[in-house]
Structure formats: C-alpha cells, structure tokens
Amino acid sequence: MKNKVYIAGLPRGGTTLISLLIGSHPEVMCMGETIYLARLNPKDRKCSCGKIGCEECTKIYNQVNKLKNAHMLYEAYGALDAIREPEKICGPDTIHSIVPQKAKGLKKLITQGVEGINDISNVFKRTYNSNIFVDSSKEIRFAKLLINDPSWLVVLITRDLRGVANSTVKAGIRKNVPRNIKEKFKTWNDFANNGKYLLSKNVIHVKYEDLCINPLYIINEIGKELGLVYKQEMFTENKAHHLLVSNRMANDFTGKISMDNDWETNLEDNEIYLIQNSVKNYFKYFNYSLKK
Numbered sequence: 612m613k614n615k616v617y618i619a620g621l622p623r624g625g626t627t628l629i630s631l632l633i634g635s636h637p638e639v640m641c642m643g644e645t646i647y648l649a650r651l652n653p654k655d656r657k658c659s660c661g662k663i664g665c666e667e668c669t670k671i672y673n674q675v676n677k678l679k680n681a682h683m684l685y686e687a688y689g690a691l692d693a694i695r696e697p698e699k700i701c702g703p704d705t706i707h708s709i710v711p712q713k714a715k716g717l718k719k720l721i722t723q724g725v726e727g728i729n730d731i732s733n734v735f736k737r738t739y740n741s742n743i744f745v746d747s748s749k750e751i752r753f754a755k756l757l758i759n760d761p762s763w764l765v766v767l768i769t770r771d772l773r774g775v776a777n778s779t780v781k782a783g784i785r786k787n788v789p790r791n792i793k794e795k796f797k798t799w800n801d802f803a804n805n806g807k808y809l810l811s812k813n814v815i816h817v818k819y820e821d822l823c824i825n826p827l828y829i830i831n832e833i834g835k836e837l838g839l840v841y842k843q844e845m846f847t848e849n850k851a852h853h854l855l856v857s858n859r860m861a862n863d864f865t866g867k868i869s870m871d872n873d874w875e876t877n878l879e880d881n882e883i884y885l886i887q888n889s890v891k892n893y894f895k896y897f898n899y900s901l902k903k
C-alpha cells in the first residue's frame with residue numbers, strides 16, 4: 612500500500628495548497644519540502660506553527676542533518692535549479708556547491724537525491740506514528756524516479772501557466788526579488804516535457820483550478836489511493852504543521868480556498884501571447900485553452 616505522497620508541481624502552482632489539504636487528515640503528516648531539511652537549522656527560523664526554534668523541526672533536523680543522501684538531495688535540487696535558471700538570484704537558503712557538467716553526473720546526483728527523500732521519510736516514520744507522509748518538494752525530476760516505487764503516490768498538480776506567471780511576478784514584488792518571467796520559460800518547458808512523461812505513468816493529475824472549485828472531491832480521489840476518506844471539516848480544523856520553508860498560506864490555513872485568477876486582468880495581451888507561444892507544450896499536454 613502507498614504510504615507516501617510526493618507532490619510534483621511548479622513554484623506558485625498550488626503545491627502548498629494541495630499538500631495542506633492532503634495533510635489535513637488525522638492520519639497524514641506533511642513533511643514540507645524535504646529538499647531543504649538537511650541544511651536549514653530551525654534554531655533561527657520561524658516555523659509555520661509560529662515558533663522560532665520549533666522543537667518538532669529540531670527533532671527532525673538533528674537526524675536529517677546526519678544523512679549523506681539528504682545533503683545530496685539539497686545539492687541535486689540546487690544543481691537542477693542552476694542549470695535551468697542560471698540568471699536567478701539565489702537566496703541564502705539555496706546556495707549549493709555541486710553543478711555537474713555532464714548529464715551522467717546529474718543523473719547520479721538525482722538518484723542519490725531520491726535516496727535522500729526515502730531516508731528522510733524514514734526519519735519521519737521513526738519519529739511520528741502517522742501512517743502517511745507528504746513531501747511537497749515539487750521538483751518533477753525526482754517524481755520521475757519515485758513513480759517506480761510502489762510505496763509512493765505521485766500527484767502532479769498543474770495550474771494555468773498565465774496564473775503561475777502572474778503569481779510569480781507578484782511574489783517577486785512582495786519579496787523584493789524582481790522576477791523576469793522570460794527566465795522561467797526553460798523551467799516551464801522542462802516541466803511540461805517531464806509532466807507529459809508522468810501523465811503516461813501511474814500518477815494522479817490535478818488541476819489547481821479544479822481543486823479550488825471542488826476540493827473535497829479532488830482530495831477524496833487522492834484519498835482512495837491511500838485508503839483514506841476525507842470530510843469537509845478536516846479542511847477547516849487548522850491542524851498545526853511544522854514547515855520551515857513554505858508558502859505563507861501554511862502559517863494560518865483555515866481551509867478557505869479562493870481561486871487566484873488575477874492574471875486575466877493583470878497580464879497584458881502581449882505578455883499572454885508571449886507565454887502561450889514560448890511554452891506551447893504546457894498548454895497542450897495539460898489541456899489549458901489559449902487566448903486567441
């Protein structure tokens with residue numbers, strides 16, 4: 612039986628929302644983005660539960676920090692990011708040191724990274740008695756390996772790319788790190804191509820837009836694969852999670868879901884056409900309609 616869930620998606624693509632909804636079940640625990648867990652010391656960081664130096668995060672960090680593969684996971688994620696977006700300005704949390712020059716080296720690093728994800732989930736299993744654990748790392752290249760492991764359920768979440776673009780720009784302004792969406796085209800095309808591969812395999816594909824309209828139905832479709840039944844009240848119980856890196860939504864999630872489709876008014880026509888023409892496959896593979 613599957614007892615781990617991996618969320619594959621794009622940043623600003625609804626991954627935090629879906630992981631909190633799946634994690635709202637009493638038998639499920641959110642691990643957050645495991646890619647960061649080996650390196651982020653909770654002692655001077657604010658957890659989504661509100662505490663700085665959260666004891667729950669410290670318990671996990673003290674174990675994960677000792678795992679070699681967990682560090683390789685961090686490096687693998689950093690390398691993929693650096694290869695796809697060389698111009699990106701990295702924050703202090705995303706400094707990494709290994710960028711393989713050859714495809715073979717990258718493949719090996721990704722394989723070690725996935726072993727890291729498994730090692731980290733074993734730490735969670737030893738520490739907590741939840742039955743199911745959710746990783747919201749997002750990175751699709753790891754999902755491609757995890758689909759071969761029967762203990763993992765891979766959920767692919769997609770969102771209208773024009774919504775992702777608009778949300779990326781807004782988050783950049785909020786965090787004071789301007790984001791040029793043109794720099795994202797390589798990442799988005801890579802995601803589309805790997806996503807097409809995942810769709811041909813045993814994954815659950817969820818559209819952010821459908822999730823916002825009917826969350827209980829969608830989450831129960833996922834629950835069926837896990838032997839879980841979700842009820843509406845689970846979403847509103849505001850269960851405490853302990854996430855060090857996540858969307859601000861995780862800090863006070865009360866189950867209120869409103870679809871963000873600001874892009875329809877915020878994006879200029881020329882921006883819309885640029886996105887549609889530069890990342891054509893995304894619209895095609897995930898079935899989003901184009902503006903004529």
Ligand SMILES: [Zn+2]
Nearest residue numbers: 658660665853
């Ligand atoms: Zn906490």
